[in-house]
Amino acid sequence: MNVLDVNIVEKQFPAPQGDGSVLALRGVKFSxxxxQFMCVVGPSGCGKTTLMHLTSALDADFDGSITVAGKPPGEGPALGYMFQSPRLMNWLSVLDNVRLVASPEALAAGRPERLLNDMRLGDFLHTFPNRLSGGMQRRVALARAFVNEAPLLLLDEPFISLDEPVADMLRSLLLQLWSESQSSVLFVTHDLREALFLADRVLFMSPSPGRVVLDMAIDLPRPRDAKGPALESLRRKLLAEHPSLLAGLAGAAEQPKQEAPAWS
Amino acid sequence: MVASGITRVQGGDRIKRSPPLPRSIPAAAWRLLSFFSFFGVWWLAANPWKPLASARVLPSPLTVAEAFWVHAYENLRTLDWSFALFGNDIDLVFQIPVLIHAVGVTLGRVAISFVIAMILGTIGGILMGRWGKVDFALDGWLMMGLNMPALIIGMLSFVWFGLNDTALIIAVIINKVPTVAVTVREGARAVERDLMQVARAFRLSWQKTLFKVYLPQLYPFIMAAGRSGLALLWKIILVYELLGRSSGVGYQLSTYFSMFEIKSVLAYAFSFMAVVILIEILLVRRLERRMTRWRMAS
Incomplete structure (x- = not known):
């Protein structure tokens, strides 16, 4: 059973200046x-965020079809979403931010409080988000994305611009939440190492207009070691086999004498 | 966990330093000093030995206080209130001080016109800030409303609708709505699209989107419009009462002005100012603090 079927023939945007349009996506097809934990990897501007917007019905103007759990986006089950920035409501407490999006079932089961406690935010339930550090705000956003146990979670470069130790902790937290839930995750990143560390499967997208150029299963056993030889060897193999495809991605550059960052 | 105003948690996360304690006592003392210094200067100007003007033109604070006591306690007005309740005709006759009655009548007009003007101005501002076409369509009206002298609006309203409370309230609303709309329009233009996207992505109901996501972004603008509006509105109402009504503080001011009884004019003026200041301190500031407390936390 597929939770997501994507068949985007074309997605265009009006040109920023004057007439015409800009082609953002073409021929994006996958199930x-x-x-599954799927990562979509591609260089900046290849249409990764556009793909997320189309999947979540934030944008419905495209040629093709998308179904989530068998229904068009917006008509099927509600999704979980984590954006590039936390996008928390600063006038609501940490707890109220999560409760705001929680379904009646999630509220009745006390999931907002439990998730926040699991994320070591129990002492900050009634704190306003603007008093929290960037890492803590991302944890609140992660709790918000998971609170409804949605069948599909969309995570759009959620750990971008964080310090490595904090991003590392959040990646571990994400994997823990995912393994405890029944949810599927569609995770967008432009960081090859991050994708190989997290995903069951990685879709590689070409530069604009974005299309899927490589669909690869990651067969490394879990839990994975970001510093381990298995992941590093896979990364080197990919670089050797697809040098032009991976050019421009973070984590794709050769670093002969340098170990990968400690993610676990 | 808390040390020197900084809270630390595991993983190197850190929350921001707590704001320093407000120096409320010295600030309050300064405010009181400023307040009483006004009465001190007034008393000096009207001193019994060498006043700047005659006591009839410039009465001392004590004379005004005596006049206040007379109007707020001794001068009584009889009110006859008849109504039907469960099929019985009830006729209530009671007496209240003239000043209290006048302040109550004016406050009632302030409250009604303030609420209606805030609602209409907020809706108009949101529509104009959200949709460019509405903004274009209403901009001319807004310019006219902002620049039309309050006195002319009042005169025309009394001519068109008669010398009654409806005309007064309509005139006040016409005066106030454009200023509220302009302020709220700026807020509506500044609403963060990113946060509205969160509401859409999580498919929040329109009620949650409006009250938990959209309006909180407008609260600072609505509060600013409300505060400036209240300050302006009661002054306009006094002028309109003077112009076309036979009750309220404005009417009393006109009566005592025509008799050149300045002590009573000042007694009424200060009474109403005190009420408005109390509303500002006890209601408006508290409401503003409550609505924007998250900002103070940053």
Missing amino acids: MPTG
């Missing part, structure tokens, strides 16, 4: 089985 995602239930429970």
Whole structure:
């Protein structure tokens, strides 16, 4: 059973200046089985965020079809979403931010409080988000994305611009939440190492107009070691086999004498 | 966990330093000093030995206080209130001090016109800030409303609708709505699209989107419009009462002005100012603090 079927023929945007349009996506076609952790990797501007907007019905203007759990986006089940920035409501407490999006079932089960406690935010339930550090705000956003146990979670470069130790902690937290839930995750990144560390499967997209150029299963056993030889060897193999495809991605550059960052 | 105003948590996360304690006592003392210095200067100007003007033109604070006591306690007005309740005709006759009655009548007009003007101005401002076409369509009206002298609006309203409370309230609303709309329009233009996207992505109901996501972004603008509006509105109402009504503080001011009884004019003026200041301190500031407390936390 697929939780997500994507068949985007074309997605265009009006040109920023004057007439005409800009082609953002062309020929993006893939299916995602239930429970899978899929990463979409591509250089900046290749249409990764556009793909997320189309999947979540934030944008419905495209040629093609997308179904989430068998229904068009917006008509099927509500999704979980984590954006590039936390996008928290600063006038609501940490707890109220999560409760705001929680379904009646999630509220009745006390999931907002439990998730926040699991994320070591129990002492900050009634704190306003603007008093929290960047890492803590991302944890609140992560709790918000998971609170409804949605069948599909969309995470759009959620750990971008964080310090490595904080991003590392959040990646571990994400994997823990995912393994405890029934949710499927569609995770967008431009960081090859991050994708190889997290995903069951990685889709590589070409520069604009974005299209899927490589669909690869990651067969490394979990839990993975970001510093381990298995992940590093896979990364080197990819670089050797697809040098032009991976050019411009973070984490794709050769670093002969340098170990990968400590993610676990 | 808390040390020197900084709270630390595991993983190197850190929350921001707490704001320093407000120096409320010295500030309050300065405010009181400023307040009493006004009465001190007034007393000096009207001193019994060498006043700047005659006591009839410039009465001392004590004379005004005596006049206040007379109007707020001794001068009584009889009110006859008849109504039907469960099929019985009830006729209530009671007496209240003239000053209290006048302040109450004016406050009622302030409250009604303030609420209606804020609602209409807020809706108009949101529509104009959100949709460019509405902004273009209403901009001319807004310019006219902002620049039309309050006195002319009042005169025309009394001519068109008669010398009654409806005409007064309509005139006040016409005066106030454009200023509220302009302020709220700026807020609506500044609403963060990113946060509205969160509401859409999580498919929040329109009620949650409006009250938990959209309006809180406008609260600072609505509060600013409300505060400036209240300050302006009661002054306009006094003028309109003087112009076309036979009750309220404005009417009393006109009566005592025509008799050249300045002590009573000042007694009424200060009474109403005190009420408005109390509303500002006890209601408006508290409401503003409550609505924007998250900002103070940053």
